[in-house]
Amino acid sequence: MDSPLFECHHLVKRYGGVTVVDDLSFDISPGECLGVIGPNGAGKTTTIRMCLGLTAPDSGSITAFGLDMPRDALAIKAQLGVVSQMDTLDPDFSCAENLLVYSRYFGFSRAQIAPRIPQLLDFAALAHKAHAKPGELSGGMKRRLSLARALVNNPRLLMLDEPTTGLDPQARHLMWERLQALLQQRKSILLTTHFMDEAERLCSRLLVLDHGKKIAEGRPRQLIEQHLEPDVVEVYGHGALALAQDEVHAPLRALAARVEVSGETVFFYTAQAMPVLAALSERHDLRTLHRPANLEDLFLKLTGRQIREDG
Structure with a gap:
């Protein structure tokens, strides 16, 4: 070294x-x-x-x-x-x-x-x-x-x-x-x-x-593995925010380790994405994106999603 x-x-x-x-x-x-x-x-x-x-x-x-x-x-x-x-x-x-x-x-x-x-x-x-x-x-x-x-x-x-x-x-x-x-x-x-x-x-x-x-x-990859679940399901579209808020959707939220909201998008962080995707499959009014966790997810988890002004 x-x-x-x-x-x-x-x-x-x-x-x-x-x-x-x-x-x-x-x-x-x-x-x-x-x-x-x-x-x-x-x-x-x-x-x-x-x-x-x-x-x-x-x-x-x-x-x-x-x-x-x-x-x-x-x-x-x-x-x-x-x-x-x-x-x-x-x-x-x-x-x-x-x-x-x-x-x-x-x-x-x-x-x-x-x-x-x-x-x-x-x-x-x-x-x-x-x-x-x-x-x-x-x-x-x-x-x-x-x-x-x-x-x-x-x-x-x-x-x-x-x-x-x-x-x-x-x-x-x-x-x-x-x-x-x-x-x-x-x-x-x-x-x-x-x-x-x-x-x-x-x-x-x-x-x-x-x-x-x-x-x-x-x-970078070690930090992602250390702090985050491996899979992310992003959900957006009319009614997406209700998934993170309404009691009727509590069973869906229980399928993920964490659920976060940023703007009009709901993020499901999970080790098993398929149950989340299956539960969302009948919601044709929503759009979903399944992807691996990345450095931006790490950044937002550690520092928060609140926008800060310079200074």
């Missing part, structure tokens, strides 16, 4: 009287993608900011590559690559110039970085856009350029804060392909995301945060 590249121990961060990160510990190994998921306000972005040395923890410690944050912040940042939620590309420079200028922060000369710029643009599928400015790019292209820029210093660890938010499905899949290629190169990734399919596709391990606390940790 490889020693961790990056370790956080008992991180605490408070703003005013609110604890936004509460005794959080985790580590990241070489070649691992660690996903951090949680609802708005769970502490994901604050955790990333502490890991980058942008926000000082009130207590706890961070070590990376055998160095201590914040004492060795510059040496640590030299081995990190960052893709933030917001577009921070320089609109006045072309794609190639954005990479060139950014490389100067790491002390690269033009002669040192010039041979790598075509390689980075090619990796980002932007070779044909080398002379285009960010304003001429689609959202997916901008995000891939941000990823290429984060690779300028050949980092050992990438920190990606919701890197595919706002992208269409094709752009997301291309971004995932590039991130998988980086993992094959033994790069490590710390990823925050709201997309459960993204977390399940990319992450070898997950942290689930809520109210600043770690409430679960493990491999």
Whole structure:
């Protein structure tokens, strides 16, 4: 087992009287993608900011590559690559110039970085856009350029804060392909995301945060098996909500381990879906979907179905 590249121990961060990160510990190994998921306000972005040395923890410690944050912040940042939620590309420079200028922060000369710029643009599928400015790019292209820029210093660890938010499905899949290629190169990734399919596709391990606390940790499929029944029957249509509420439907609900409602859909969580489906088979006014439990079910069970606003 490889020693961790990056370790956080008992991180605490408070703003005013609110604890936004509460005794959080985790580590990241070489070649691992660690996903951090949680609802708005769970502490994901604050955790990333502490890991980058942008926000000082009130207590706890961070070590990376055998160095201590914040004492060795510059040496640590030299081995990190960052893709933030917001577009921070320089609109006045072309794609190639954005990479060139950014490389100067790491002390690269033009002669040192010039041979790598075509390689980075090619990796980002932007070779044909080398002379285009960010304003001429689609959202997916901008995000891939941000990823290429984060690779300028050949980092050992990438920190990606919701890197595919706002992208269409094709752009997301291309971004995932590039991130998988980086993992094959033994790069490590710390990823925050709201997309459960993204977390399940990319992450070898997950942290689930809520109210600043770690409430679960493990491999995606192991967490699903640990916390959920294997089968889900979704029921929707006119009269579906009555299945979860009316006393006459109590025998149906008894066939499932759990019954939950979200919007106009009723979810039956069960180890045996066939009795539930059989009981519903005569209800032609309802539509059903039988599927295996997934990471979104896990997320909603652990953090709740109540929508939370940012902040």
